[in-house]
Amino acid sequence: MRQRGVIVMLSALAAMAVLIIVGCASKKGTTTVSTAKVQITGAGSTFVYPLMSRWSSEYAKLTGVQVNYQSIGSGGGIQQFKEGTIDFGASDVAVSDEEEKSFTRPFVQFPVVAGTEAIVYNLPGITQHLNLTPAVLADIFLGKIKKWNDPRIAQLNPGVQLPNLDIVVVHRSDGSGTTYIFTDYLSTVSKEWEQKVGRGKSVSWPVGVGGKGNEGVTGQVKQLPGAIGYVELSYAMQNNLTFAAIQNAAGKFVLPDKDTGEEATRAAVARLKQDIRSSAVNMPGEKSYPITGFVYVMLDKQPKDAAKAAEMKKFFEWALKEGQQMASELGYVPLAEEVVQMSLQKLAEVS
Amino acid sequence: MRLSRAHELWRRFLNMASLALTGICAIVVMAPVFVILAYLVVNGIRSLNIEFLTSLPKSPGETGGGMANAIVGSFYMVGLALMLSLPVGVGAGVYLAEFGRTRYAHVVRFMADVLNGVPSIVIGVSVWALLVVPMRSFSALAGGVALSFIMIPMIARTTEEMVRAVPNVLREASLGLGATYARTMWSVVLPAARGGIVTGVMLALARVFGEAAPLLFTALGNRFWNLYLDRPMANLPTQIYEYAKSPYEDWHRQAWAAALVLIIVVLVLNIIARVSTRERYRALR
Numbered sequence A: 001m002r003q004r005g006v007i008v009m010l011s012a013l014a015a016m017a018v019l020i021i022v023g024c025a026s027k028k029g030t031t032t033v034s035t036a037k038v039q040i041t042g043a044g045s046t047f048v049y050p051l052m053s054r055w056s057s058e059y060a061k062l063t064g065v066q067v068n069y070q071s072i073g074s075g076g077g078i079q080q081f082k083e084g085t086i087d088f089g090a091s092d093v094a095v096s097d098e099e100e101k102s103f104t105r106p107f108v109q110f111p112v113v114a115g116t117e118a119i120v121y122n123l124p125g126i127t128q129h130l131n132l133t134p135a136v137l138a139d140i141f142l143g144k145i146k147k148w149n150d151p152r153i154a155q156l157n158p159g160v161q162l163p164n165l166d167i168v169v170v171h172r173s174d175g176s177g178t179t180y181i182f183t184d185y186l187s188t189v190s191k192e193w194e195q196k197v198g199r200g201k202s203v204s205w206p207v208g209v210g211g212k213g214n215e216g217v218t219g220q221v222k223q224l225p226g227a228i229g230y231v232e233l234s235y236a237m238q239n240n241l242t243f244a245a246i247q248n249a250a251g252k253f254v255l256p257d258k259d260t261g262e263e264a265t266r267a268a269v270a271r272l273k274q275d276i277r278s279s280a281v282n283m284p285g286e287k288s289y290p291i292t293g294f295v296y297v298m299l300d301k302q303p304k305d306a307a308k309a310a311e312m313k314k315f316f317e318w319a320l321k322e323g324q325q326m327a328s329e330l331g332y333v334p335l336a337e338e339v340v341q342m343s344l345q346k347l348a349e350v351s
Numbered sequence B: 001m002r003l004s005r006a007h008e009l010w011r012r013f014l015n016m017a018s019l020a021l022t023g024i025c026a027i028v029v030m031a032p033v034f035v036i037l038a039y040l041v042v043n044g045i046r047s048l049n050i051e052f053l054t055s056l057p058k059s060p061g062e063t064g065g066g067m068a069n070a071i072v073g074s075f076y077m078v079g080l081a082l083m084l085s086l087p088v089g090v091g092a093g094v095y096l097a098e099f100g101r102t103r104y105a106h107v108v109r110f111m112a113d114v115l116n117g118v119p120s121i122v123i124g125v126s127v128w129a130l131l132v133v134p135m136r137s138f139s140a141l142a143g144g145v146a147l148s149f150i151m152i153p154m155i156a157r158t159t160e161e162m163v164r165a166v167p168n169v170l171r172e173a174s175l176g177l178g179a180t181y182a183r184t185m186w187s188v189v190l191p192a193a194r195g196g197i198v199t200g201v202m203l204a205l206a207r208v209f210g211e212a213a214p215l216l217f218t219a220l221g222n223r224f225w226n227l228y229l230d231r232p233m234a235n236l237p238t239q240i241y242e243y244a245k246s247p248y249e250d251w252h253r254q255a256w257a258a259a260l261v262l263i264i265v266v267l268v269l270n271i272i273a274r275v276s277t278r279e280r281y282r283a284l285r
Helices: A002-026 A049-063 A074-083 A134-142 A151-156 A177-189 A191-196 A213-223 A233-238 A258-267 A269-274 A306-321 A323-329 A337-348 B005-044 B050-054 B068-098 B103-117 B120-135 B140-165 B168-176 B181-209 B236-244 B249-284
Strands: A039-044 A066-071 A088-091 A107-121 A168-172 A209-211 A227-232 A245-247 A292-300
Touching (some): A039 A074, A039 A306, A049 A066, A049 A306, A074 A088, A074 A292, A107 A233, A107 A258, A107 A323, A107 A337, A134 A151, A134 A177, A134 A191, A134 A245, A168 A177, A168 A213, A177 A292, A209 A213, A213 A227, A213 A233, A258 A269, A258 A292, A258 A337, B005 B249, B068 B103, B068 B140, B068 B181, B068 B236, B068 B249, B103 B140, B120 B140, B168 B181, B236 B249
Parallel strands (some): A039 A066, A039 A088, A168 A209, A168 A227
Antiparallel strands (some): A088 A292, A107 A227
16 A cells, blocks of 8 residues: 555656656747757856847857856856866956966957946935046045045036935955956056055955845945945846946046947957957047956867867857847947957967 | 632743743744745746746846746756665665664764765765866756765665664564565565655655755756756756846746745645655554
8 A cells, every 4th residue: 555655656756747848848849848969058257148148049049059158157157167167158357367377278268248337326316427537436435435425526516416425335245257347447547446455356345335246236226325336237227226427538427338338449459459358447538438348258279079169169250240239239338340350360269 | 738819820821821922933933934935926926827837048138938948957857866866875774774783884874964964055066076077067967966965865864764663573574484684675674664765755855856056066057958967957946046136027027936836846745755654654553
């Protein structure tokens, strides 16, 4: 009796699993349980995740090649690529010479898309874009400017009724490419920041509270009146956060968007020609948005699986050409044509 | 000796108060379960539809799509873990119960308890180093192995308890009739202990079905279908984690639906565990 009961239960469980699989398989032709012959695995940057997924969906429809991209963070992407557990890595920060020494295989890296970071804040009743200079921004994040109605902020924003509110700095608690780009920018514009804090995927912040991921910082800023933080522009827009116009190297106050970001990447071309890993922060040009960065992809130079590598090359060629249009739809900054050409050259080095 | 009126009232009051207090505590124990269930049903039921159960995820920001691959992936890897851990766990449990007086057995028992207490994220990272790096790929196999590491000590320890609880007279009777020791184990002791072992296995399954940590760095996740052992595979817990922390409304809704599916499966496994224990006791009575 008992034995039979157990057998019945186990077979019921098995039947359940089979039913689910069969159910999915019999569903309309497009979603059958089948795995493509070629499946490419990539991981890394959370920032590029929405775009990578869109590329992957579109590309699978076009060619049947499946690119499975998982967002584990830029640091994770570099690490897993180094260990060889993924086919390609993506990071908001290029792999430095220092890091490259620990790699055992030759690889190429090149930008696939760019993005801007918005300085978001939560000031009850204030919906306009505040003007901020690099010096003021650095002093806010250094904890030297403590109140929103500080004369230095008020001076930049005549006519705005700034509240007598404490400034709450919100930063990333996890290692992140977003943090790297932001601290790289602050280090470029402020000697004091460079000496006291420096640049990095995670730094020891002089003041403020941490939030995990772009979404964590977004959430904190949304909830805390007086908060200021840095997030990728798409997060700011999707969550209706107010963001600041930042004074660029040419002295103009500019807002982050596709055009000002693209202007910055174009201004970075000369630098990129010398080193493809160069950053795009604080670029010259009247319309350049100063907090702009690239997303880099890492590929093996001499891949073991030639068939897979050939498909991967085709995918990135497509992403660099046709894919750039999708980038601007999703709030990213498409690469300037010169940068696309440089990336394609790098991609061609993959044998 | 007669109690004074006041004293008697005081004792009655104390009695009532303690009863009320423990009763409230009992409600507090149950409350989270109901709150969680109610919350999941309210939030998840809206997005739990045919599309959710049968289609692949859409790219972030797009509305619609589902988690069919993650649901299948979860069953796949938990099934794999069961196949790996059942023979090992039951075998080890029988050994500990029958020959458990040696120093070696003490060490095994201690190690099983240690393994039981190892945080699941540590198991995930270890399997990453043991399997993912040498294989040069995240894989369903690595996910299944990580889950089996959690199940093995649980199954081994329950099997040990259950086999030990089988009355010795049964063994003596079987041996007395001329059966070999192996035959006695297989045909008498294990069947007698089966109900309890099944309970343990079901509870272990329910536990690993909801584990995200050991799968993060082993199965990795997959946007597409995969039924190969050597490729990354989607699964419910990590998908919930991924979706819940995304900035998209629709993904939040789907995360609720996925959580509801998860809790239903876990609940069913727990109920099966309950039912099989009840049968065991009825049989022993």
